[in-house]
Amino acid sequence: MTGSAGPAGLVSVVGIGPGEAGTCTPDVVERVRRATDLVGYAPYLDMVTAAAGAPPGAARHASGNRGEADRARHALDLAAAGGRVAVVSSGDPGVFAMAAVVMEQLDADAGAPVPRWAAVEVEVLAGVTAAQAAAARVGAPLGHDFCVVSLSDNLKPWPVIERRLAAAAGADFVIALYNPVSRHRPWQLARAAELLAANRIPSTPVVVARDVGRPGATVRVVPLGELAGAQVDMRTVLVVGSSTTRCFTRPCGDVHVYTPRTYPGAPC
């Protein structure tokens, strides 16, 4: 990921974490403050501006939630013209976000007869992703082996999702679900819950976290048997427990969920 000090610039694909300034890494803040151009979904640009401090004079290239490939190409073009470009994702840009999109464009370019972005330096800076933030709020549900699955079938066939859910449930993984509900496919969550219920008891705790790390955040714990009817939207991330995940209430009333590091039958 080293680059030469040529006329071409830099694309930093950065993750701002869940949203609050306290969870955005200093490296990401530094890249945003030094940027000549900020590229991203408008609400994320608002968040990073609040979290990192508005870079004076930086151009803001806000876009809608779709059109990620165009956004990546635009960022690379800005850097090819000498810009220091921050491509902003919430959470971790490497998890269901812009880093893969930028890489896909670079891959195509590297194979082109005349690469367009050969001199552009590109880096990815990780951040805390939504499942981690949700887990931290409630305890440690991801404390043992886990899977991360997007329920959105915009970019993959639904049968692939079903196969993954069934495999993950059958092998007793904790399962974090991103994009649990789509406006156009309201039946997906109920179907997912059905698949999971084939390998989990109805009392299995499910963490339902909405807007964690942002104003108005809510974190609830519901039993798997009631998940299909739970209030869930696209800004919610779910963490479905494994057979060993436990839920308890402290004397102060705090509810915690965790998955012990030790699995039954362990040698020690």
Add this chain to the structure above:
Amino acid sequence: MTGSAGPAGLVSVVGIGPGEAGTCTPDVVERVRRATDLVGYAPYLDMVTAAAGAPPGAARHASGNRGEADRARHALDLAAAGGRVAVVSSGDPGVFAMAAVVMEQLDADAGAPVPRWAAVEVEVLAGVTAAQAAAARVGAPLGHDFCVVSLSDNLKPWPVIERRLAAAAGADFVIALYNPVSRHRPWQLARAAELLAANRIPSTPVVVARDVGRPGATVRVVPLGELAGAQVDMRTVLVVGSSTTRCFTRPCGDVHVYTPRTYPGAPC
């Protein structure tokens, strides 16, 4: 996770990220700087002291790599006596680390006739975990559905690990492997590679990342067919590609690995 302003103190289970100051969140730095007691594995205490600045006057309770339950109880006792205790993990404390251990102790305490730590406030602060840091260094291998599995059979039976690897490979997940080699079980990685190879072609890219975010970090990409013979130790994290994960070399020589967000057969 709210607490009352009583005489009892606070346990903050914090993750310092991969190790460099630039990847440790401001919230974690703040908790460490305000701590009266730092509890953790000695090398992590060294790292957080370097990353966050040594808290003047804080007591340092360094321990070996084992004995996590004792460490958690010690931290809770210090807080019950009024301390502001930071329990320090590298990466994310919620991923194969101290948060689950602290929760397990709290769970047992909540069920005790006379809870010992009822008044202690407990919080978990997430950090960037090793797989994310490794992924960012090389591109975006975790850009699509993925699993995180520890290959250590200290705390779980080896057959559980085999079942999870086979399920994850069969359902075409990207797979991040923590603790890939144990001193006492040198055959584990080769067996894991064999299980994965049943569902992946030998050229599948595997990211081999050691000490990412620390001095002397190395990140290599090897084909799955050569993984069993690769130099791997306990400070290494692996990311094994799915059937769609791609590897390419940029004109500048940088090697990148990514998993496209779009899966073959997607509706759009």
